[in-house]
Amino acid sequence: MKGVIFLLLTISLSHADPRGKPYQKAKVCHEFNILGKEKFSALAVIMNSRKYSNATFEEIDHLVKAIASLAETCCVEGVTELCYDNKASSLSEKSCDPKSPFPKHSGVASCCVHKGLERKLCLADLKQPPKEFPTYVEPSNEELCGSFKTNPHIFFYRFLYEYTSNYAHAPLQVVLNSTENYLNMIKECCTSKKPTPCFLNQRLQRHPLHLLTVMSNRLCSRYTIYGTEKLKFSAAIMFSQKVPSAEFKDVMPTVEQGTRLLAKCCGSLTDNCIEKELSGNIQQICKKLSKDARVAECCKKLPVDTLHCLHSMSAAESIVLPGLQLPSSSQLCKKGKNQELEKYMFELARRNTKLPEVFVDKLYESVAVVVKKCCGSENSNSCLEKKKSQLNEEMKMYISEGNELCGEYNKYPFSEFKQRIIKSLNKRVPKLTSSKVDEIAEQRADLASTCCIINAPPVYCKEKINKVIGNRCAQEPCLI
Structure with missing residues (x-):
């Protein structure tokens, strides 16, 4: 099985490199x-569904x-070498x-x-973003067994x-284990005289494996999107708001330990790396952060359940902390491993725990651009001093806008939330036409429903935040 994984990676769309043909x-x-045709084809389904995850x-x-x-025709005795x-x-x-009829890709x-x-x-390199x-929504037991028995x-x-x-995004071996386990459950329970208790028992047994698939997919997705350094920042912000x-x-x-784990395991093809490494990272989190009652409660569970519990925790209420000042140019521009801006954003997030991480990430990116530009100038101190006042004002406005949007989204029913957006827009910008107000309200409601939630999708939300909240800077020079 492990050998065929490599093979399928090399022959997607059958565009093999002739230099390796023999x-x-x-x-x-x-x-x-x-393997035979059936198992060979099943693994081909898995590999190509991962590679072309948006294909039908x-x-x-x-x-x-x-x-x-290709294999069935040309892998039999007596065929010519050219087959x-x-x-x-x-x-x-x-x-x-x-x-x-093959999967569509804009690069074809x-x-x-x-x-x-x-x-x-060129064709072999094409891959759709996961x-x-x-x-995926799992059908009912009756629907599952009906489909299974039909074909x-x-x-x-x-x-x-x-x-x-x-x-x-989940490591391949995790997905292989999970799919094999699921199909065995279907075979056993759909042919059982008592399918309901069979499904109940089997789902309880399969829970850790499915949860590992869900969580490793979520984490490896973030690792792929963010990369090592950005993921460290993202995870730090998550902890700052939950604890x-x-x-x-x-x-x-x-x-940092968790990021090293993902760097090692997300691309693993042939072993259970992430499952083996996970418990060590969970132990360290529990050791460092279990003074918090909610973390301590999560840490009573099995490792994968603890991981899910921590990621599912809602943001805590903000705690009273001293006032916060943007670091000086000497701090922000010092050479070597400089975490001053990350520390500042961490502290900012602790003070604004209800502002989702995707909003903090957008703020961090914008401020980092300004800092990098000033630190590369002849007089970094003068540059940052000039920008500091505007930065502080724009950060305050951005945080206020994000807090208001997400605060109201989480407080009111959706229909009432949308009406409040419309009333606020009519009050703040009375010259807007009713159609424009409706358009902006729809954009903001859509942004909130997707991005004012735990574990919001970072790429989608970054684009949404830039489009919706970034619109306020259209008519004036903005740093953020």
Whole structure:
């Protein structure tokens, strides 16, 4: 099984690099003949659903059938040496057909202007960005068993497509374990004389494995989007708002250890790295932060449940802390590992625990641009002093606007929340037409419903915040 994982990574869309053809053909045929068509095709569904997570089931199905056909036709005794190469080349040609049934990708057209090797290598590199937040909803037990009994083959493949495309960021071995466990549950319970108690028992047993898939997908998604340094900042802000009593010096070691874990495990293909490494990081978090009663309660659970509990915790109420000043230019511009701006944002987040992390991240990015520009100027102190007053004013305005938006969203029913936005806009900007007011209110309501929540999707929310809250700077020079 582990060997075929590598093989499927190398033959997506069958655009293999000709320089490795002899090895790849031998590898493909060896694994196809060991696994058989069914298991080979199942793994092809998993790999390509992860690679093309926004493709339809029909597109993935066409692609998998093409890959399986390549192996089935050219991996038998007596075929010519050219069988494999010619069939792979024909699939490459098919990918460039505007009516191709394979997964759609905006980069296909630019790849298809090339010929031969360059085209194949270009097509092989294409990959859709994974979904930022899963949309898979599991059917009822009755629906599951109905679909399974109607056509087990299609049921298995469709489930593999749905599940793996939704958790494409989770480490491969975690997904393989979880999907195998789920399909075994379906086979056992849908053929049981007492399916209801069977499902209940099996779901209880599978809970840690599914939760590991959900959490590792969430964490690895953040790691992929943010990268190492940005993820450390994001995690530190999360802890500052959920445990505002914790100090920066206590939070950072746990954040750095967790980031190293993700760097090591998110791209792992053949082992249970994240499962093995997780408990050590959870132990450190609990050791450092369990003075907080809510953290202590989470830490009574099993490691993966503790992780889920910590990430699901709502933001705490802000605590009374001394006033906060933007660091001096000498602090912000000193060389080496400089965490002064991160410390400042951490402290700012402790004082504004209800301002979601995605809003704090946008603020941090904007301030970092100003700081970097001033620190690179001839007189950094003079530059920052000139900007400081405007920065403080704009930060205050941005935080106030974010707090008001998210505070009201979480306080009122959605319909009332939207009406309050409209009333506020009519009061603040009376010259706006009713249609423009409705348009802005719709934008703000949409922003709040997606981004004023725990674990909001960072890429989507960054674009939304820039568009909605950033609009206030359209007619004047703004730093943020």
